[in-house]
Amino acid sequence: MQNFVFYNPTKILFGRNTISSIGPETAAWGSHALLVYGKSSIKQSGLYEQVTSSLQAAEVEITDHGGVFSNPLLSHVQTGIEKVKQNDIDVIVAVGGGSVIDSAKAISAGALVEHDVWKFFSGKKSIKKTLPLTTVLTLAAAGSEMNSGMVITNDSTREKFGFGHQMLHPKTSILDPEITYTVPPDYTAYGAVDAIAHVLEFYMTASDPETPVQDRIMEGLIENAITACNRCLENPTDYNGRANLMWTSTLALNGLTAAGLGRVGFPMHMIEHSLSALYDIPHGAGLSIVIPGWLKWFSKTHPARIASLGKRIFPSADIEEDSDELVATRTITILHNWFGRVNSPTSLEEVDIPQSDIPRIAENALALAKVWRLTNYTAETIEEILHLCR
Amino acid sequence: MQNFVFYNPTKILFGRNTISSIGPETAAWGSHALLVYGKSSIKQSGLYEQVTSSLQAAEVEITDHGGVFSNPLLSHVQTGIEKVKQNDIDVIVAVGGGSVIDSAKAISAGALVEHDVWKFFSGKKSIKKTLPLTTVLTLAAAGSEMNSGMVITNDSTREKFGFGHQMLHPKTSILDPEITYTVPPDYTAYGAVDAIAHVLEFYMTASDPETPVQDRIMEGLIENAITACNRCLENPTDYNGRANLMWTSTLALNGLTAAGLGRVGFPMHMIEHSLSALYDIPHGAGLSIVIPGWLKWFSKTHPARIASLGKRIFPSADIEEDSDELVATRTITILHNWFGRVNSPTSLEEVDIPQSDIPRIAENALALAKVWRLTNYTAETIEEILHLCR
Numbered sequence: 147m148q149n150f151v152f153y154n155p156t157k158i159l160f161g162r163n164t165i166s167s168i169g170p171e172t173a174a175w176g177s178h179a180l181l182v183y184g185k186s187s188i189k190q191s192g193l194y195e196q197v198t199s200s201l202q203a204a205e206v207e208i209t210d211h212g213g214v215f216s217n218p219l220l221s222h223v224q225t226g227i228e229k230v231k232q233n234d235i236d237v238i239v240a241v242g243g244g245s246v247i248d249s250a251k252a253i254s255a256g257a258l259v260e261h262d263v264w265k266f267f268s269g270k271k272s273i274k275k276t277l278p279l280t281t282v283l284t285l286a287a288a289g290s291e292m293n294s295g296m297v298i299t300n301d302s303t304r305e306k307f308g309f310g311h312q313m314l315h316p317k318t319s320i321l322d323p324e325i326t327y328t329v330p331p332d333y334t335a336y337g338a339v340d341a342i343a344h345v346l347e348f349y350m351t352a353s354d355p356e357t358p359v360q361d362r363i364m365e366g367l368i369e370n371a372i373t374a375c376n377r378c379l380e381n382p383t384d385y386n387g388r389a390n391l392m393w394t395s396t397l398a399l400n401g402l403t404a405a406g407l408g409r410v411g412f413p414m415h416m417i418e419h420s421l422s423a424l425y426d427i428p429h430g431a432g433l434s435i436v437i438p439g440w441l442k443w444f445s446k447t448h449p450a451r452i453a454s455l456g457k458r459i460f461p462s463a464d465i466e467e468d469s470d471e472l473v474a475t476r477t478i479t480i481l482h483n484w485f486g487r488v489n490s491p492t493s494l495e496e497v498d499i500p501q502s503d504i505p506r507i508a509e510n511a512l513a514l515a516k517v518w519r520l521t522n523y524t525a526e527t528i529e530e531i532l533h534l535c536r
Numbered sequence: 537m538q539n540f541v542f543y544n545p546t547k548i549l550f551g552r553n554t555i556s557s558i559g560p561e562t563a564a565w566g567s568h569a570l571l572v573y574g575k576s577s578i579k580q581s582g583l584y585e586q587v588t589s590s591l592q593a594a595e596v597e598i599t600d601h602g603g604v605f606s607n608p609l610l611s612h613v614q615t616g617i618e619k620v621k622q623n624d625i626d627v628i629v630a631v632g633g634g635s636v637i638d639s640a641k642a643i644s645a646g647a648l649v650e651h652d653v654w655k656f657f658s659g660k661k662s663i664k665k666t667l668p669l670t671t672v673l674t675l676a677a678a679g680s681e682m683n684s685g686m687v688i689t690n691d692s693t694r695e696k697f698g699f700g701h702q703m704l705h706p707k708t709s710i711l712d713p714e715i716t717y718t719v720p721p722d723y724t725a726y727g728a729v730d731a732i733a734h735v736l737e738f739y740m741t742a743s744d745p746e747t748p749v750q751d752r753i754m755e756g757l758i759e760n761a762i763t764a765c766n767r768c769l770e771n772p773t774d775y776n777g778r779a780n781l782m783w784t785s786t787l788a789l790n791g792l793t794a795a796g797l798g799r800v801g802f803p804m805h806m807i808e809h810s811l812s813a814l815y816d817i818p819h820g821a822g823l824s825i826v827i828p829g830w831l832k833w834f835s836k837t838h839p840a841r842i843a844s845l846g847k848r849i850f851p852s853a854d855i856e857e858d859s860d861e862l863v864a865t866r867t868i869t870i871l872h873n874w875f876g877r878v879n880s881p882t883s884l885e886e887v888d889i890p891q892s893d894i895p896r897i898a899e900n901a902l903a904l905a906k907v908w909r910l911t912n913y914t915a916e917t918i919e920e921i922l923h924l925c926r
Contacts, residue, residue, distance in 0.1 A: 147713075147779040149551025154544065160796065161539025323537075356776040358763065359783050362756025370749050386746040389537040393749050393796065402792075406550065406783065 148354045148408035154401050156292045157318045160393065162385075164322050165196045168239065168282055169204030171318040175278035176237025178207040180230055182250040183241045184214045188284065191328060197241050197282055209233050211253075217422050217429065218245040219301045220264055223252040230257035230277070240281040240316075244288025244340075244429075247281050248296040251314045254279045264300060267307040269517055273314070281319045286326055286392040287337030287430065289344060289399030291319035299423055304510070306423040307517060308415070321396065323388035331379050334391075335488035336430020338375035341395035342368050342481075343414055343433040345403060350444060350451060353408035361454075364403050369459045370394045372484060379488060411520050414440045417528060420510040427497050434490035435497065438482040439535030441474075443527075449474040456480070493536045504532045538744045538798035544791050546682045547708045550783065552775075554712045555586045558629065558672055559594030561708040565668035566627025568597040570620055572640040573631045574604045578674065581718060587631050587672055599623050601643075607812050607819065608635040610654055610690045613642040620647035620667070630671040630706075634678025634730075634819075637671050638686040641704045644669045654690060657697040659907055663704070671709040676716055676782040677727030677820065679734060679789030681709035689813055694900070696813035697907060698805075711786065713778035721769050724781075725878035726820020728765035731785035732758050732871075733804055733823040735793060740834060740841060743798035751844075754793050759849045760784045762874060769878060801910050804830045807918060810900040817887050824880035825887065828872040829925030831864075833917075839864040846870070883926045894922045 159167050172179055179201060188194045201208055211226045229235065230253060240250035254277040256263030265271040283291045290296065295310040329337070345364045352360075371394050377387030397403070404410055414436045421432035445452050453470040456463035456477030463476040485492050494501070508528040515523045549557050562569055569591060578584045591598055601616045619625065620643060630640035644667040646653030655661035673681045680686065685700040719727070735754045742750075761784050767777030787793070794800055804826045811822035835842050843860040846853035846867030853866040875882050884891065898918040905913040 147551070147776055147783065149554065151547065151549055153547040157541065157543040158795075159541055161537070164539065356780070359756065359760050359780050359787065362759060363753050366749065366752025366756060369752060373748065386537055389796070390746070390749050393537065397749065405548075406779075 147357055147406040150405040152401055152405045153312065154292065154315065156315045158292060158321060158396070159318065160321045161389075162322060162324055164320050165193070165282060165325070166200045168197050168280060168320055169200035169202070169206060171320070172201060172237055172239055172280045173204035173206050175280070175317055176235075177205065178209065178233065178235045179237045179239045180211050180226060180235045180253065181208050181239050181241065182214060182226060182246055182253065183212045184216075184243075184246050186212070188241055193241065193282070193284070193325060197239070201239065206237070209235060214242060214246045214249045216245050217299050217306065217426060218249045220298050221301050223249050223256065223263055223298060226253040227256040227263060236277065238277050238279045240279060241284065243283070243285030244290040244297075247283070247288070247290040247316070248298060250279055250281070251276075251290070251296040252298050253277075255311070255314065267298060267300070267309045273311040276313045279316045281316045282325070283319060283321050283392070284325050285329060285333065285337055286388070286395040287340040289341070289396055291316060291321065292396050292400040295399070297419070304423050305513060306419040307514060308412075321392050323385060323392050326388050326392060327383045329382075331382075332489060333428070333430070334378050334382070335375060335490045336428050337395060338371045338391060338488070339430040339434045339437075339485065339490050341371045341398040343437060344399040345371075346437065347412050347414055348404045348407055348410045349455060350441075350448070351411040351413065353410070354406070357406050360403055360406055365455060365458045367394050367398050367403070368455070371398070375488060412518060413520055413523060416514050416518055416520055416523070417507075417511045417531060419514055420507045421499070424507060424510060425497065425499060431491050431497065434485040434492055435494060435535050436531070438478055438485070438492055439531050441478045441481070442534045443531045445471070445474040445478065452477050494532070495536065501533070504529050507532060537747055537796040540795040542791055542795045543702065544682065544705065546705045548682060548711060548786070549708065550711045551779075552712060552714055554710050555583070555672060555715070556590050558587050558670060558710055559590035559592070559596060561710070562591060562627055562629055562670045563594035563596050565670070565707055566625075567595065568599065568623065568625045569627045569629045570601050570616060570625045570643065571598050571629050571631065572604060572616060572636055572643065573602045574606075574633075574636050576602070578631055583631065583672070583674070583715060587629070591629065596627070599625060604632060604636045604639045606635050607689050607696065607816060608639040610688050610692070613639050613646065613653055613688060616643040617646040617653060626667065628667050628669045630669060631674065633673070633675030634680040634687075637673070637678070637680040637706070638688060640669055640671070641666075641680070641686040642688050645701070645704065657688060657690070657699045663701040666703045669706045671706045672715075673709060673711050673782070674715050675719060675723065675727055676778070676785040677730040679731070679786055681706060681711065682786050682790040685789070687809070694813050695903060696809040697904060698802075711782055713775060713782050716778050716782065717773045719772075722879060723818070723820070724768050724772075725765060725880045726818050727785060728761045728781060728878070729820040729824045729827075729875065729880050731761045731788040733827060734789040735761075736827065737802050737804055738794045738797055738800045739845060740831075740838070741801040741803065743800070744796070747796050750793055750796055755845060755848045757784050757788050757793070758845070761788070765878060802908060803910055803913060806904050806908060806910055806913070807897075807901045807921060809904055810897045811889070814897060814900060815887065815889060821881050821887065824875040824882055825884060825925050826921070828868055828875070828882055829921050831868045831871070832924045833921045835861070835864045835868065842867050884922070885926065891923070894919050897922060
């Protein structure tokens with residue numbers, strides 16, 4: 147096991163009827179909130195009313211900042227920062243999924259500096275302080291509700307970059323599985339794929355193989371993401387299906403799985419970010435395209451690691467004492483087929499990206515590979531992986 | 537899954553060469569520390585010197601408070617509280633295992649009130665504030681380094697009671713596996729047993745069966761406690777063995793495993809506390825006596841739950857499609873035999889407690905059962921379980 151620091155001070159309120167706590171949890175940190183959210187669906191569902199009532203009852207003034215897109219945009223973050231600066235706002239409330247929470251995090255950091263917030267993402271500036279942030283989660287997927295990372299797309303340059311800092315941890319996140327009853331099947335599946343991807347990135351790229359504690363946790367999370375997602379697709383109002391998917395996706399990227407693994411990378415995300423930046427496809431959909439391709443490429447050099455996952459969670463991957471290569475191939479096929487069964491795309495073709503675009507995607511991805519210091523990924527490597535995404 | 541609040545703000549510094557951080561981590565919270573520790577072994581090993589040098593370099597004044605016993609005593613906590621009050625001490629530093637950290641927690645709470653600290657344990661007073669606490673862990677066992685609980689023995693009444701409160705979380709805990717190289721085989725095993733017991737208590741007493749996320753984590757922790765302990769006994773300076781045992785025992789009781797399980801109990805601890813309070817045997821040794829007995833008693837009504845654990849982590853427990861009863865029995869036997877293999881006692885007889893003492897032990901345990909609201913445990917039930925501890 148490698149040395150690590152684990153520090154996760156986000157308070158999680160999990161379960162039914164927890165939304166009404168957003169008022170007091172926010173009032174503990176400020177009296178004027180920027181309320182960040184996405185589409186108007188939270189108004190139709192009544193969630194907007196629940197949140198604003200609770201904030202008002204706790205005497206928190208509200209400035210509205212709706213309209214966050216999936217693959218959230220820098221320009222919208224910049225508008226939010228202006229609102230905070232002009233209105234003496236002292237706390238941020240995010241009501242949404244990862245895109246909304248990431249936007250809120252970027253606003254919480256950008257509102258306290260004079261320079262453009264993008265400089266955090268491009269690595270030119272570091273975060274010194276942030277405004278406090280509370281969240282109400284509406285989608286089991288990104289894990290942003292309990293971590294210190296954020297991903298934003300620069301709409302001028304079409305770069306989708308991520309950045310992390312301890313001070314970006316939300317103070318409190320409210321996770322009510324019932325809110326996700328209305329998440330449609332496609333986004334339910336994309337969320338599960340995202341959680342699986344977060345675990346796979348660490349599991350596959352860990353620089354230290356002596357981490358059985360973390361391995362068992364990661365294997366359990368992947369298994370649960372699959373079984374819980376299946377339950378939610380079967381019955382969208384299955385409380386325990388929704389609850390298990392929600393807690394799985396939170397734990398998948400809250401620092402616990404990576405602690406002790408040493409240096410880990412996000413190569414699948416690195417390539418996927420280019421797909422969603424260039425073609426605006428949902429993040430989870432892009433990931434289910436990239437994951438099998440990347441795993442096929444990785445299995446050429448590291449079949450044992452993929453096989454170890456399959457042996458633990460896919461009994462049918464290891465029928466008799468097979469070679470690591472064979473078990474790895476079956477593991478990838480099982481995952482690939484499951485993506486297909488939950489209607490998450492598994493090839494560039496399915497989302498109408500022509501093979502001729504591969505060099506352009508690789509070039510875009512390479513920029514992020516440099517920022518994330520994925521130094522062993524050349525344009526040729528990325529092209530090779532993209533050719534396996536079929 | 538049941539509603540829960542998860543909040544664990546303890547910062548963990550894990551790995552080699554981390555002890556020297558105790559100075560700056562402590563100086564962030566105060567300038568005069570009460571240094572709580574146990575026996576003089578930390579002076580022989582050089583750890584005392586490492587810690588005090590780091591504190592002095594960070595300009596933290598030190599008042600010494602060594603001499604904590606295993607099964608820590610209220611009287612020693614009370615002396616520590618007096619020292620804090622008389623010397624304007626503003627931060628507590630614990631260097632030791634669970635007994636030392638629990639004593640430090642009790643001092644951190646008791647130093648800020650006028651009434652006796654035992655009133656927290658007897659349920660007569662609640663904690664409003666605590667002094668900040670930093671820790672250097674020397675034993676993989678109790679999990680106190682990353683949780684909000686503490687257990688103290690009242691030396692006048694021979695009651696060993698536990699109490700928990702959010703404010704008892706250490707600010708920072710330093711976990712250097714190399715410090716545990718010198719832990720002798722018996723205490724290495726007792727520590728692993730303690731971690732296993734913490735997981736088993738929750739796994740077996742969870743009031744909600746729909747917790748696959750937590751179940752997979754708990755099963756992984758039990759499996760790891762066993763395999764890591766075996767490695768440490770084989771080679772006491774196996775870094776990864778020590779590291780995996782240390783992180784396993786921390787995660788076994790940091791709130792993560794219990795979150796979402798609903799009401800859980802500590803019935804095995806309830807009975808063990810009487811063994812160590814009355815006969816002063818090590819906590820882990822008492823637990824390896826109680827666990828198989830309690831499981832045999834529990835398997836009469838809940839064989840499926842025990843079988844589900846065995847099916848996941850002991851392949852030999854489920855040879856062919858056996859009944860839950862049979863798999864549960866095999867699971868208990870495997871665990872019982874493993875305790876024996878690592879020389880942790882598995883019967884009252886082994887620690888020279890006569891069967892005729894059982895009524896007296898049950899009576900003592902019943903007092904804690906009342907405080908912990910284990911309402912379905914009568915003296916007869918406890919006696920029945922103790923008769924199975926053989």
